[in-house]
Amino acid sequence: MDTRVHKVAFEDIVEAQARIRSHVFATPLVTSPTLSNICGVAVGLKLEHYQATGSFKLRGATNAILQLSAAGLKKGVIAASTGNHGRALAYAARAAGSRATICMSRLVPENKVAEIRRIGADVRIIGNSHDDAQAEADRLSEQQGLTALPPFDHPHVVAGQGTIGVEIVEAMPSVATIVVPLSGGGLIAGVAAAAKALRPRVKVIGVSMHRGAAMKASLDAGRPVLVEEFVSLADSLGGGIGLDNGVTFFMCRDLLDGVVLLTESEIADGMRHAYAHEREILEGSGAVGIAALLARKIPNLVGPVAVVLSGRNIDMDLHRRVINGERDPFGGDV
């Protein structure tokens, strides 16, 4: 067995819950009458886009920051990010009296970069892919002695995201299926570890965008593989899982019951449904769970279903265009 492989246990998630409780919002799980009607089973929405930084990533970042030593906090932390982890880490670092350096590629939307700057992080824009940004974060971490707190492949980050799974089971004790946006897999690995510890029969389904679904390609290959990165409505789902992945690949391999892939226009439909029928503003990545239900892409769907709405940090002009009917603003569907 690879000694770098680390799996997060249910106990780690329970400890994370106690650690972060006073720092993050235990978000509500609300029933969606429209989606329940469409799907023919009860559907609840876990409103993680209501976190202070607009995405669930505050949970993992906070759980990681709160375990640093005084010396580690003084030196500061560093990460590569597609935007939402950077914002969460910048926020959690500032709250703990520390400082964050965030490396992002040119693919990260300007609204996300601006918000991270506003929080006071040191922002580095580098390269044309998340992998380029990750290489820069690795280099700076080494050179400046900053603690690397990556967006998904870290046990403290996964344990923090796993607190969502505990809350879902508490709010919906009979939950049969949990639908979760999937990129590097920190969110779904944590949610699945928690939910399956409490409800061993629950099915956990990941949702990614069609082009550049790194975890799906890696699971199919049986090992972490590289994928090309594209501009997408689901910008938070871009980027590789790391060829040296040591946590999330193995947890996803062992815990997931399926992965669904969506086109750009299906993601747009999810955003539009969220706005028109749920009265929720979601970024593309945050809407993929709803989109997967609308596209009827989950075979043999068993209810009750919980869907994680993961983020809302979208440029509002882009959101308006999608709501007004644009289905593929980046030309991703061919």
Ligand SMILES: *Cc1c(COP(=O)(O)O)cnc(C)c1O
């Ligand atoms: C990061 C992110 C995801 C994917 O999370 P992973 O842990 O990388 O799988 C999904 N939605 C939003 C809004 C995100 O910011």
